[in-house]
Amino acid sequence: MKYLPLIWSALWRKPAEATLVLLAVTAAFTLFGLMVGMDTTVHQVVASKRMDRIVVNARQVPLTIALTDKIAKMDGVAAAGAWTGFSGYYREPQNFVFVDAVHESSRNARPELPLTSPQWDALFANPTGVFVSRTHARMLGLKKGDHLPVSVDPGTLADNSRSLNFEVLGIVDDEPDRQGMMILGNFNYVDRERSPDRKQVSFWVAVKDPAKGAQIAASIDHYFANSGSPTTSITFRDAEQNMSNSGVPINAMTWGVGGAGLFMILFLVGNAIAQSVRDRTPEFAVLKTLGFPEWRITILVLAEALVPCITGAVVGMALASRVAAVPRSFLTGTFARMPAPTLTPTVQGMAIGTAVLLAILSALVPVLRLRRLSVPAALARC
Amino acid sequence: MGALLRQCLVVFRLGLSGLKVRSAPAFVIVAGMACMVGVLLSMLSVARGFLRIYEIAGDPARAIVLSAGARYESGSSISLDDLKMILGAPRIRKTPLDALQMSAELSVQIPVDGFAGGALNARGIGPEGASLRPGFRIVAGRYFRPGVRELIVGVGAERAFHLSVGSHIIMPDGEWPIVGSFSAAGGLVESELLADAATLMASSRNGTFNSVLVDLQSSDSFDMFDRWLASNPGLRVKAERQPDYYRRTSAEDADFFNVLAYTVGTIMAIGALFGAAKILYAMVNMRIREIATLRAIGFAASAVAVSVLLEGMLLSLAGGALGAGLAWLAFDGRLSSYMNSVFHLAVTPQMVALGLAWAATLAIIGGAIPALRAGRLQVAAALRPE
Numbered sequence: 030m031k032y033l034p035l036i037w038s039a040l041w042r043k044p045a046e047a048t049l050v051l052l053a054v055t056a057a058f059t060l061f062g063l064m065v066g067m068d069t070t071v072h073q074v075v076a077s078k079r080m081d082r083i084v085v086n087a088r089q090v091p092l093t094i095a096l097t098d099k100i101a102k103m104d105g106v107a108a109a110g111a112w113t114g115f116s117g118y119y120r121e122p123q124n125f126v127f128v129d130a131v132h133e134s135s136r137n138a139r140p141e142l143p144l145t146s147p148q149w150d151a152l153f154a155n156p157t158g159v160f161v162s163r164t165h166a167r168m169l170g171l172k173k174g175d176h177l178p179v180s181v182d183p184g185t186l187a188d189n190s191r192s193l194n195f196e197v198l199g200i201v202d203d204e205p206d207r208q209g210m211m212i213l214g215n216f217n218y219v220d221r222e223r224s225p226d227r228k229q230v231s232f233w234v235a236v237k238d239p240a241k242g243a244q245i246a247a248s249i250d251h252y253f254a255n256s257g258s259p260t261t262s263i264t265f266r267d268a269e270q271n272m273s274n275s276g277v278p279i280n281a282m283t284w285g286v287g288g289a290g291l292f293m294i295l296f297l298v299g300n301a302i303a304q305s306v307r308d309r310t311p312e313f314a315v316l317k318t319l320g321f322p323e324w325r326i327t328i329l330v331l332a333e334a335l336v337p338c339i340t341g342a343v344v345g346m347a348l349a350s351r352v353a354a355v356p357r358s359f360l361t362g363t364f365a366r367m368p369a370p371t372l373t374p375t376v377q378g379m380a381i382g383t384a385v386l387l388a389i390l391s392a393l394v395p396v397l398r399l400r401r402l403s404v405p406a407a408l409a410r411c
Numbered sequence: 412m413g414a415l416l417r418q419c420l421v422v423f424r425l426g427l428s429g430l431k432v433r434s435a436p437a438f439v440i441v442a443g444m445a446c447m448v449g450v451l452l453s454m455l456s457v458a459r460g461f462l463r464i465y466e467i468a469g470d471p472a473r474a475i476v477l478s479a480g481a482r483y484e485s486g487s488s489i490s491l492d493d494l495k496m497i498l499g500a501p502r503i504r505k506t507p508l509d510a511l512q513m514s515a516e517l518s519v520q521i522p523v524d525g526f527a528g529g530a531l532n533a534r535g536i537g538p539e540g541a542s543l544r545p546g547f548r549i550v551a552g553r554y555f556r557p558g559v560r561e562l563i564v565g566v567g568a569e570r571a572f573h574l575s576v577g578s579h580i581i582m583p584d585g586e587w588p589i590v591g592s593f594s595a596a597g598g599l600v601e602s603e604l605l606a607d608a609a610t611l612m613a614s615s616r617n618g619t620f621n622s623v624l625v626d627l628q629s630s631d632s633f634d635m636f637d638r639w640l641a642s643n644p645g646l647r648v649k650a651e652r653q654p655d656y657y658r659r660t661s662a663e664d665a666d667f668f669n670v671l672a673y674t675v676g677t678i679m680a681i682g683a684l685f686g687a688a689k690i691l692y693a694m695v696n697m698r699i700r701e702i703a704t705l706r707a708i709g710f711a712a713s714a715v716a717v718s719v720l721l722e723g724m725l726l727s728l729a730g731g732a733l734g735a736g737l738a739w740l741a742f743d744g745r746l747s748s749y750m751n752s753v754f755h756l757a758v759t760p761q762m763v764a765l766g767l768a769w770a771a772t773l774a775i776i777g778g779a780i781p782a783l784r785a786g787r788l789q790v791a792a793a794l795r796p797e
Contacts, residue, residue, distance in 0.1 A: 049689035056682035182486030293446040
């Protein structure tokens, strides 16, 4: 540790240049943090979805509520619940609203939904009632007791009116699903008000053994394949995986971009260290003359490389965290659609590890050159 | 002025010849700019390719008619009676054989196997529907027969969803075969399945069309067409120029890609900026004696400063060109899909110019301080032996 002053003076020999290197490394790691963080978020969202829940949709003709019992009696199924989706907008077209109108049977199929028992009761007692998740309520400016008229396209409703009215019965916790955009409504009401040729029913199925989720989904489809109403069933997790595969190829993009940023600074740091060592060759020659062992000289050079790399990684990740912490509600339109980066300890560890690797690679060639240093020749240059 | 310019060039050439010695730091700038421009262009190529399928398909002399208040085709419903009235509108183009160039259409979303949330669009078109798609031609198999439950698949959808002539698609009323595949100059219809509208309408339980695509006599005919529709008391429809409709419906997704690209690009640019500044600074330091000598023998400070900037610019542009070239090689033309649009990534000359402009700007900003340093050098102090 008595060599710290030596390392420090080496680093700050050229303060302007050292600062610029540090800033460049920080920028690269900020990008790395944001990119890898986004990828982690997407993976976490997929992993958070359940394997013991299946969604069943119609493949050709709309399904009917009568199928609930048939599905509930199938092998491995714990419960089946009906629901239908109803979408429109609230006030302005950009305030998209999607209501999950649930049937009583869904109470058993999805007990994990954030409704308390009295809330479930209230939902089925009040046909026009809805429960809105906290984030969605904040975005739309709704609170308990408000009216929620949902504007729809022509032909959606049986009476051809352009909006369907709901009452907000309460605000509930966000579900990890759907980034907090959830509205639960009453199936019977929506089904009744809907235009006859737009009726549709879907099902949620709770499965006893998560490991059998995909298998049971396939067997549901197989069962209904030759009936009048074939189905397409998939576990929540597989559905999420497919959804993320069909969008922007986040995986390839994030690692590609993060990698490109690091590649960019690899040369910069490598060049900076090489230059610094070259300039100080006489100094190293003196150290060798004084009897410094090879390994100690190697450590000195490595330390010189580690300081900017690790500092840049730490500050960069901190900056990425700050960016990630900007509340979703402040972000408008496009930014709100991007997955927020999650900087887990694994990601942070990855950054530090990469910084160390970067430092080692940068110090490699200069260290090797120093080993082959001809001391008299170097001293002659003094 | 002329003398100054000549001095600039001399110093610049001197700097260039010295680049061989300083090749390592020079390479760092080139690599840094290449990475920045490469990443920027590759990410922008997504939005560009995505928008292109709409641009190819859209024509200001064509209009899409939706029911009043509907924002998208999927939410619009136009009945047969509405259609009969629309046929009477002025300014619709006719072929020499007096066939009205218009197509009443409806779409059905077909779930793709194991693909909850993503779907193929099966579009029923009218008899003139194909002629309203620029560059439409059958590339394999044949066109579907009117009144028969048959489909044709666009080359984009064919590749992205692994379909081919002979595949069967599960439609609302059973399986329909794909009897042919078509291309349409890269327009958005290549991501779709096409069928006869009347047949599709009978098979899905839809009794109405989603939209009417109309080819007008000219781009100026739109206003008259629109006014006629609006003033017709029996009709509750709204016309929109095709390019406008496409722009409106693709804007959100395109914006998403572009914002992501520019955000990432900006952070890369900041890193490249600091890197370039550092290298240029170091390069000036390396040449300190050389620069001081030049100043001592009478070269103007500004000439020296400008030549440092020029050197930085040259290296940055070289890096930018390298990055653009790599992005073009790796990504241009690559097939990609987003939701149910299939498109090819596009690296265009305008994007390359943008990338080079970014590189040049960074060179100027990053080179400013080193250039000033070279210009403001204390000559005597720099020439003293260390």
